[in-house]
Amino acid sequence: MTQVLKINPTLVENGKMINLITRDVSEFEDAIYNITNILRDLSNAVAACCVLYSEIGGITAVTGPIGSGKSLVLKVLTKEYKNVEGDLEVVGSISYVSQEPWLFPSTIKQNILFGSSYDENRYLEVLQVCALLEELRLLTDGDSSIVIDGGANLSKGQKARINLARAVYKERDIYLLDDCLASLDTIVADFVFEQCIKRFLKDKIVILATSSIKYVNRSDNVITLKNGTVQSKKVHSKAPRNAETKNGLTTIRTSRIQDTLRKEFDQHQDLYASSSYMYACCEKAYLLLIGADQIILLIFAIILFLALDDKMTAGKVGLVLSQIFSLTGAQLVFYCMMTRLENQMITVERVLEYTKQKQENKDGLVIEHWPKECEIRFKDVYLSYKSDQDHVLKHLNFSIKNKEKVAIVGSTGSGKTSLISTLIRLYDFEGNIFIDNVDIKTLPMDFLRSKISVIPQEPTIFSGTLRENIDPKGQHSDDDIWKAISTVNLSLFQNLDERIDMNLSICEKQLICVCRALIQRNKIVIFDECNASVDSDTEALIQKVISENFAECTVIAIMHKLRYILDFDLVLVVDKGVIIESGDPSSLLKKKNGMLSNLFKRQ
Template sequence: MQNSNPIHSKINKNEEIKSITYIKKDETKSQKEESTEEENFDHETPLIEKSKQTRELYTETKVQGKVQFDTYKKYFQANGGLVKIVLVLLLTGIVQFLNSSINKMESVWINAEQVLFTNRTDQENLVEANQKRHQMLIVLPIIISITTILMLLNTCFFWVLAAKASLKLHNLLFSNVVRSFMQFFDKNRIGIILNRFSEDILYIDEIVPLTFLHLMGYFAGTVGVVILIATVNASFLIPCIVLNVLVIFIQMYYLKTGNALKRLEFLTRSPLIGYIKATLDGLPTIRMSKIQNTLREEFDRHQDLYASCSYMYKCCEKAFHFVIATDEIILLTFAIILFLALDDKTATGKVGLVLSQIYRLTNTQHLLYRMVTRLENQMTTVERVLEYTKQKQENKDGLVIEHWPKQCEIQFKNVNFSYKNDQHQVLKHLNFTIKNKEKVAIVGRSGSGKTTLISTLARLYDYEGNIFIDNVDIKTLPVDFLRSKISVVPQEPTIFSGTLRENIDPTKQHADDDIWKTIKTVKLSLFQNLDEKIDANLSVCQKQLICLCRALVRRDKIVIFDEINASVDSETEALIQKIISENFAEYTVIAIIHKLRYILDFDLVLVVDKGVIIESGSPSSLLKNKNGMLSNLFKRQ
């Protein structure tokens, strides 16, 4: 039975948080007191008080207990099913049987050589020994060649299946993540998601298959060696069984701790990756604020936590290996006493065979238990990947309507929305209509619900109420079909790795002439070829113009602009506003705007505050109301 509990990377009142800015407690202190304060700088009162509420930065579900059989089952199914796995196991057994036969033949050969060397008077034994020698010279190389070929075929076949499983699990993970609702991305930070696609997939790509391959080989080797030794002296089985049962019981206790530590190691890696990603994204702000040392200390805390968990797992694993090694030393000592001190009737070749196989047994058995425990720990990565394949998916079903939309009239009827499906609603009872070809500006303070409003139009979230486009409820349409009819230019420009053509026309549905026309429209003159690779050092303004090209070439009748002027200079801002007014006149335009200098270019303004539309109308009429919210926002700018 598995239990789940959340593991959080938290910042709360009990943590040691070093503040960025400090204030002095008393400006009238003496020089001596001031020097004392400097020595104890970290103990001064922080400018920002520590919150009494726990702030969860990284929340991830940690599964407890053993890895369930269903996880192994799904991994084997991804490998190709039961038949192919049985074929791999069968080939592994055949290879081990041939290896044991080779060892047995070597002992027969040694006995024959002993007869030829020591007994030169018994002609009958000499003839028989000589025949065995010639047989071994012919048969042994043939069996060794067959064994080598089968081993190579088995290994290649296994890695083909492993690559297939890894690719299938990766594609399944990717398809489920990209089709998840936006709540999934709101709940799981980028570090957690990247950890699944990096460390977990790396384990499934390389480490888990290698452990499986070694496990099969060591298991077959252990069974083969035990049977081979038992054919010489069956009494060896008694201590072998007793000691192995003891190790199995110890292993059962170890797995509880080992699995928990391995899961914890993966969980503590997520904040580390997320912190690196966030730091690189905000590097200019960090340098401008001169808080490099503070962020370095926070990163060190994340790194120390991850390193501690990883080191603890390694120590626990080494302790278990020590127990196994002790068990093997006892078994080896017993075997030496049994065959050398208590048994003097066994032939020399058989004694050599037994001693060499016992030495091999101590190694293979030790590695077998290591692989069993290691595989159990590593299968937690498959468990974590499969966890993300169970996320709630967007509904892709619906009715596709040809030549839709035509009039592009948008109606919101009693639309409500809450991020956490609780009483705190972000959008409250929205009712408004946007007419065909109307240019609408959505205005409001930060956090008022502007972006959430346009998110519901693209059905990024489930909402209450109805949204109609051309009198068609968008909930009845397939999500992909709906979004293919709406162009969105985001605040932060998104550029793909690839050529200029792939960035402007990712679906490859438009002619080169149309693409060049849009490039000239936005005055993006730095490119000479559509197949030219996009430079990573493009400015924000250039990236925003490429995104604008993407919307122009698609020619969707509904276009959404999400504060596209927020991060560009005044010259580019004027250019973008001119492009919108000249090229989107026949489109229904919805724009979230923060800079109100171009507010008069719009037909309708919706002023949003705390999820409610408190003002709506033409810009001129709303600006005449000196006590209105739009008028106050306009005055502040």
């Protein structure tokens, strides 16, 4: 039995419609051949087409170069975008994994269940096949740990696996996985691919968007997107664009919990409305009390006037009555103003709470023309995110020479990104870190960070123009910016004042971050897994930039993909916050049971 996913490609030639529909493997192969020939003949064709066929239990890999539309194809299948031309039919229910992990502020368990009923056996099996079971046991609160600020307290690999576990936990017919293995180290990625994608989902349709040749070769079907097959620029230009929450919306819709979230929103809205209504009722009740108070005073004054009838003149009576009205009016205004002031001061109190938070110490000595040699030395460095938690980095002692290219390797959650965070003082740490024999704790925070360029694992793009993204402070000329753009072959843009499309591919966002680092011309450059989610061509380009454009810099690169590991001078292998191997890559690869050797063999 088979299920068919069809996008009926519509090609326009002299106003005539040509429709191709596939229902089995042979027709699928014929359709690909025919479409390729038609597109080759139509030199002015502006249509894009894609034919998907998958057997139950089969894995279909969707691959292609940067910006080819891999993620877009999956979102089209979820009906997030209206297909530009032709018809779309999806037979079966869908579960979707976004390329950028989307987590919400709640427990890890609630992020995985996401509105589904709790089935203990399935839940534990999902944790196991997503390589989360053991890691969650190491956390103080286990799967009850709270996800903070979109997952700031988790590694990207952990966020990616929680994101995957959420989709896999749901019982669906079709699973759309958008490059979900890119953030994982080789051993974990292989485990998840074999145990989760191939075994646990063996009776399901799986469509995996990936740039990894290894997983493409291990898939049952392969769809390659490229110019002539899918013209991504045309699709991009016609598809609707929303902001960064798009991944979350797609996950919500494919999980079919819109009603649940709508009810939760209504509950919050009802709570707000009830408090507002209570405030309004109290205000009206207070007005009634003031009115009653005024009536009591008037009655008392009238009785007093009657008792003193011979001694009270009309003028005195009028004066007393007018003062009573003025007094109650002033009293009404006073109490209303005090009530509103008290209510609004709560907002001020909340803001003041932020001022009581521990501030970064930005004091220190600014050193001119620093750093010169860019030699880095870690001495007995320990790091713990909270004082009552175990150290995530332990007893780090190593040195990096000037202009040395250093690769930091290790499994997911081993402490690689934490190590980098100490270098730019994102967290307080024990021990000392020296750059050119200067303890970085003695330097002003802003000064230190301005001397180090960081290309983060999650590329940061600002809402604005290309110029504002590459040169936020406006310190560089147009020629410098265009030179950086040319270096990374980012031909997508024609104008520096062109506004950035927030739905660029991960590769395109990453290249913009590389451009940002290029024009800064800092002598210390950090690449934090920037090659994890990119295709092989972009990975090769980034490696070329490191070798040529950052040749005079000290470079530290966190790596999962080890294809270019021999291009580095020094490799540090990290496991559970400790450096377990260090040395030149050639020597480490010769160790039969070495961790780097094992990781390299699994690539």
